[in-house]
Amino acid sequence: MADSMASQATGGGTAPEVTKRDFLSLTTAAFAAVGVGAIAWPFIGSLAPSKDVLALASTEVDLSPIAVGQSVTVMWRGKPVFVRNRTAEEIQAARATPMSELKDPATDQSRVRRDPWLVVVGVCTHLGCVPLGQKSTDAKGDYNGWFCPCHGSHYDTSARIRKGPAPTNLVVPDYTFTSDRAIRIG
Amino acid sequence: MASGLHDSQVTNPVLRWIDQRLPVVTMIQKEYGVFPTPRNFNYFWNFGALAMINLMIMIATGIFLAMNYTPHTAYAFDSVERIMRDVNFGWLIRYVHMNGASMFFIVVYVHIWRGLYYGSYKAPRELLWMLGVVIFLLMMATAFMGYVLPWGQMSFWGATVITNLFSAIPVVGPTIVTYLWGGFSVDNPTLNRFFSLHYLLPFVIVGVVFLHVAALHITGSNNPLGIEPKGPQDTLPFHPYYTIKDSVGIVVYLAVFAALVFFAPNYLGHPDNYIPANPLVTPAHIVPEWYFLPFYAILRAVPDKLGGVLLMGGAIVVLFFLPWLDTSKVRSLRFRPITRIIFMLWTINFFVLMWVGAKPAEQPYVLISQICTMFYFLYFLVVLPAMGRFEVVMKLPESISRAVLGAKADLGGGPLPGGAAAKPMEKA
Amino acid sequence: MRILKAFALSAAVALPLVASAPALAAGSGPTPPNAHFSFNTLFGTFDRAAAQRGFQVYKEVCSACHAMRQLSYRNLLDLGLSEQQVREIAASFTVTDGPNDEGQMFERPGRLSDRFRRPFPNEQAARAANNGAYPPDLSVMVKARPDGANYIHALLTGYTDPPAGMVMMDGMNYNTWFPGHQIAMPNVLNDDQIEYADGTKATVDQMSRDVTTFLAWAAEPETEARRAMGVKVLIFLTILGGLVYAVKRKIWADVKH
Numbered sequence: 001m002a003d004s005m006a007s008q009a010t011g012g013g014t015a016p017e018v019t020k021r022d023f024l025s026l027t028t029a030a031f032a033a034v035g036v037g038a039i040a041w042p043f044i045g046s047l048a049p050s051k052d053v054l055a056l057a058s059t060e061v062d063l064s065p066i067a068v069g070q071s072v073t074v075m076w077r078g079k080p081v082f083v084r085n086r087t088a089e090e091i092q093a094a095r096a097t098p099m100s101e102l103k104d105p106a107t108d109q110s111r112v113r114r115d116p117w118l119v120v121v122g123v124c125t126h127l128g129c130v131p132l133g134q135k136s137t138d139a140k141g142d143y144n145g146w147f148c149p150c151h152g153s154h155y156d157t158s159a160r161i162r163k164g165p166a167p168t169n170l171v172v173p174d175y176t177f178t179s180d181r182a183i184r185i186g
Numbered sequence: 187m188a189s190g191l192h193d194s195q196v197t198n199p200v201l202r203w204i205d206q207r208l209p210v211v212t213m214i215q216k217e218y219g220v221f222p223t224p225r226n227f228n229y230f231w232n233f234g235a236l237a238m239i240n241l242m243i244m245i246a247t248g249i250f251l252a253m254n255y256t257p258h259t260a261y262a263f264d265s266v267e268r269i270m271r272d273v274n275f276g277w278l279i280r281y282v283h284m285n286g287a288s289m290f291f292i293v294v295y296v297h298i299w300r301g302l303y304y305g306s307y308k309a310p311r312e313l314l315w316m317l318g319v320v321i322f323l324l325m326m327a328t329a330f331m332g333y334v335l336p337w338g339q340m341s342f343w344g345a346t347v348i349t350n351l352f353s354a355i356p357v358v359g360p361t362i363v364t365y366l367w368g369g370f371s372v373d374n375p376t377l378n379r380f381f382s383l384h385y386l387l388p389f390v391i392v393g394v395v396f397l398h399v400a401a402l403h404i405t406g407s408n409n410p411l412g413i414e415p416k417g418p419q420d421t422l423p424f425h426p427y428y429t430i431k432d433s434v435g436i437v438v439y440l441a442v443f444a445a446l447v448f449f450a451p452n453y454l455g456h457p458d459n460y461i462p463a464n465p466l467v468t469p470a471h472i473v474p475e476w477y478f479l480p481f482y483a484i485l486r487a488v489p490d491k492l493g494g495v496l497l498m499g500g501a502i503v504v505l506f507f508l509p510w511l512d513t514s515k516v517r518s519l520r521f522r523p524i525t526r527i528i529f530m531l532w533t534i535n536f537f538v539l540m541w542v543g544a545k546p547a548e549q550p551y552v553l554i555s556q557i558c559t560m561f562y563f564l565y566f567l568v569v570l571p572a573m574g575r576f577e578v579v580m581k582l583p584e585s586i587s588r589a590v591l592g593a594k595a596d597l598g599g600g601p602l603p604g605g606a607a608a609k610p611m612e613k614a
Numbered sequence: 615m616r617i618l619k620a621f622a623l624s625a626a627v628a629l630p631l632v633a634s635a636p637a638l639a640a641g642s643g644p645t646p647p648n649a650h651f652s653f654n655t656l657f658g659t660f661d662r663a664a665a666q667r668g669f670q671v672y673k674e675v676c677s678a679c680h681a682m683r684q685l686s687y688r689n690l691l692d693l694g695l696s697e698q699q700v701r702e703i704a705a706s707f708t709v710t711d712g713p714n715d716e717g718q719m720f721e722r723p724g725r726l727s728d729r730f731r732r733p734f735p736n737e738q739a740a741r742a743a744n745n746g747a748y749p750p751d752l753s754v755m756v757k758a759r760p761d762g763a764n765y766i767h768a769l770l771t772g773y774t775d776p777p778a779g780m781v782m783m784d785g786m787n788y789n790t791w792f793p794g795h796q797i798a799m800p801n802v803l804n805d806d807q808i809e810y811a812d813g814t815k816a817t818v819d820q821m822s823r824d825v826t827t828f829l830a831w832a833a834e835p836e837t838e839a840r841r842a843m844g845v846k847v848l849i850f851l852t853i854l855g856g857l858v859y860a861v862k863r864k865i866w867a868d869v870k871h
Binding site: 032042045046047048050052053 | 246250253254268271272273274275276278279433
C-alpha cells in the first residue's frame with residue numbers, strides 16, 4: 001500500500017491501487033454501507049400505513065336492519081365489505097357443496113362466525129374489482145352468490161370461488177360480534 | 187471506432203457494453219477518478235461536495251414530505267402535525283428537511299466565503315462564480331416558499347412581507363403583487379402556487395448545479411494559493427485523495443446535522459410558526475429565518491421602501507459583478523495583507539448584520555444596520571477596485587508543488603516546465 | 615493541525631447559530647424561571663406519572679375552554695395508560711359522527727381513533743363564550759412559545775394582584791409572566807381542587823408542573839424516540855468518522871501537502 005502510494009504521491013494521473021485486503025478500508029466501507037442502508041429505512045418505513053390510518057382500521061356494523069336474504073355493503077379500510085343475512089337455502093347450498101368441487105377448498109362453517117351472517121371483503125381476488133350480487137337486481141353468477149364482471153369470476157353463497165380466473169375465495173376479514181346484532185370489523 | 191462506438195477502456199464486459207454506447211463510465215472516471223486536482227486543498231474545499239449532498243438530502247426528504255402534505259390553508263398546518271405524529275418516521279423526515287435548509291445555508295455561506303477569500307471568482311472562473319450566485323438566489327427563493335408551507339404565523343407573515351417587497355416597484359408593483367398572490371392577500375391560491383414552485387425549483391437548482399460543476403471541470407478548481415497548477419507535480423487525482431478527504435468532511439457535517447435534528451430541532455426555528463396562520467393578528471416580532479437576516483437588515487437600514495428593496499437586491503447583484511470589481515492580479519487573500527484584514531472585518535460585519543436583522547427596528551439597531559450596510563457595499567464597490575491598484579502584494583510561490591514541498595519539489599517533481607514557471611500568474 | 619483547522623471551521627459554522635437563535639428566542643415577555651423539568655435536558659424523558667396527572671388536570675380544568683385538536687384518545691396509550699383505561703376515557707366523551715343513512719348527524723361514545731373533543735365548535739363560538747378572548751389550542755403550545763414549558767409553568771403559577779397603581783382592563787387578570795401582564799384567562803388552579811388518582815397532593819405548583827409535562831409530551835410526543843435515535847446516530851457517526859479519518863490519513867500518508 002505504502003509503496004503504491006509513494007509512486008502516486010508526486011505523479012498524479014492514475015488512481016492508486018487500493019489493496020483489496022486492506023482491513024481498514026473494508027471496515028470503513030462496510031460501515032458506510034450500513035449507514036446508507038440505515039438512511040433508506042425511515043424513507044421506506046414512511047410509506048407504510050401511518051398511525052392515524054391504522055387507528056381507523058375498525059368499522060362497527062349494526063346488523064338489526066338487515067332482513068333475511070338482504071345484503072349491505074360497508075366501508076372498511078377503504079374497501080367494501082359485504083355483510084349478508086343468508087337464507088336457509090343459501091346456507092344449505094353452501095354446506096352441501098363437496099370440497100372436491102372447490103378451487104380453494106374451505107368449509108362454509110370455517111368462513112362464518114355466527115349463522116346466518118356471512119361477512120367477506122368485497123374485492124375480487126383476481127385483480128381487485130368489486131363483484132356484483134349485493135343488489136337483488138344484480139347478476140349473482142352461476143352459483144347464486146357473487147359475480148365479478150371484470151373477468152368473469154363466479155362466487156357461491158359462501159363467497160368461494162367456483163369458476164373464473166380468481167385464485168382464492170373472497171377474504172373473510174377479522175371481525176367480532178360485539179352484541180347479537182352488531183359486529184366490529186378489524 | 188469505425189462502428190461509431192466509443193473506444194472504451196473499461197474491462198468489465200457489461201460496463202464496457204454500456205460505456206461503448208454511452209460513455210458514462212469513462213466520464214465518471216475522467217471527471218471524478220483521475221481528474222487532476224490541486225494537491226493543496228484545505229478543508230474549505232469540502233463544502234462544494236457538502237452542498238451537493240445537502241441538496242440530495244433536501245430533495246429526498248422533500249419528496250417524501252410531499253406525499254403527506256396538503257397544500258390548503260385549512261389543512262396545511264394540521265397535515266404537518268400529522269406528519270410529525272402519525273406518519274412513520276415523519277418527525278425525522280420533517281426535522282431533517284427543516285434543519286436541512288439551515289444546514290444548506292451554513293454550507294453554502296462557507297462555500298461562498300471560501301470563494302471570496304481565495305479569489306475563486308476571478309478569471310477564468312467568472313461564469314462558474316456567477317452560476318453559483320444564481321444557485322444562491324434559487325436557494326433563497328426555494329427556502330422562502332418552503333417556509334410558507336407549514337402555514338404558521340411566521341409562514342403567513344413572512345410571505346406577506348416578502349411578497350409586499352414587490353409593491354415597491356413603481357407603477358406595476360401592486361399588480362405584480364396581486365399576481366403573485368393570486369388574490370388580494372396571501373391566501374389559498376398563494377399557498378398552492380408556492381407549493382408547486384417549492385417542488386419545482388430544487389430541480390432547477392439541480393440543473394444549474396450541473397452547469398456549475400461542468401464549468402468547474404473546464405477551468406479546474408482554484409486552490410488556497412490561488413495560482414494555477416503547472417503540471418502533474420501540482421495535482422493529485424481526485425480519487426482517492428479528495429473522495430476520502432470529502433468523506434471526512436461529510437461525516438463531520440452529518441454529525442453537526444444530526445446533533446441539530448435529534449437534540450435541538452427547533453433551535454433555529456421560531457416558536458410563532460407553531461401558531462396556525464391568522465391573517466388578523468401579526469406577531470409582535472416578525473423575523474425571517476436566520477439565513478435571511480443579513481439581507482433583511484440591509485432592507486431595514488433604508489427608511490425608504492423602494493430604496494430598501496433595491497439595496498437588498500443590490501447586495502446580491504453586486505456579487506455578479508465581483509469578478510470585474512476586484513481588479514487585483516492576485517487571487518488568494520493569503521498574499522494580499524491589507525485586503526485580507528478588511529475582508530475579515532467584512533466577515534464580522536456580515537455577522538453583525540445577521541445579529542441586527544433579528545433586532546427590533548429601533549435605535550441603536552437602525553444605526554448599526556446602516557453602518558454595516560455601508561461597509562458591506564464599500565468593500566465590493568471601493569475597497570476591492572482600489573486595492574487591486576494600490577495594494578503591495580506578497581511574493582507568490584512559483585508553483586503549488588514548490589510551496590508545498592519546498593526545495594524537494596525539484597527532486598520529486600522534476601524541473602518545472604520553463605514557460606509555466608516563469609509566469610506564475612498567467613491566468614489571473 | 616488539520617484537526618485544529620476543522621475546529622476553527624466548525625466554530626465559524628456555529629457562530630451564526632449562536633448569534634441568531636437567542637436573539638430570535640427573546641420574546642417580549644420576561645424570561646420565565648427554569649422549573650427543571652425532566653424532559654428539558656439533552657437526554658431527558660417525560661415523567662409518565664406526572665404526564666398522566668397532567669392529563670387529568672387538562673381533562674378536568676383546561677379542556678373546558680382549550681381544545682387540543684392534534685391529539686386523539688389513542689395517543690394517551692403512549693402515556694402508559696392501558697388500552698382498557700383509554701377506551702373508557704374515550705367512551706366518557708360523546709362525539710358527533712355522521713351523517714348516518716338518514717343523513718342526520720348523531721352522537722356516540724368516543725373511540726380510540728377520535729380526536730380530543732373540542733369545547734367549542736369554532737373560534738367564534740369560543741370567543742362568544744369567553745368575553746371575546748380566544749382560548750388557544752394547546753396541542754403544540756409548548757413549541758409555540760419561547761422556552762415553552764418553563765413559560766407555561768410560570769404562567770399558571772404567576773397570578774398575583776396587580777401592582778399598586780396599575781389599571782387593569784375590564785375582564786383582565788394580572789399575571790407576572792404574561793407579556794404585558796394583562797391576560798384574559800383567569801387563575802383556574804387552586805390547591806386541592808382536583809383529586810389525583812395516585813394520591814399526589816394537588817397543590818397549584820404540582821398541578822401546573824403536571825399539566826405542563828402533559829402539554830410538553832403532547833407538543834412533541836416523538837421526543838424520547840428522537841433523542842434515543844440521536845444517541846445511536848451520533849455514536850455511529852463518531853465511529854465512522856474515526857474510520858474515515860484513519861483511511862484518509864493512510865491514503866495521504868505519503869503525499870506532502
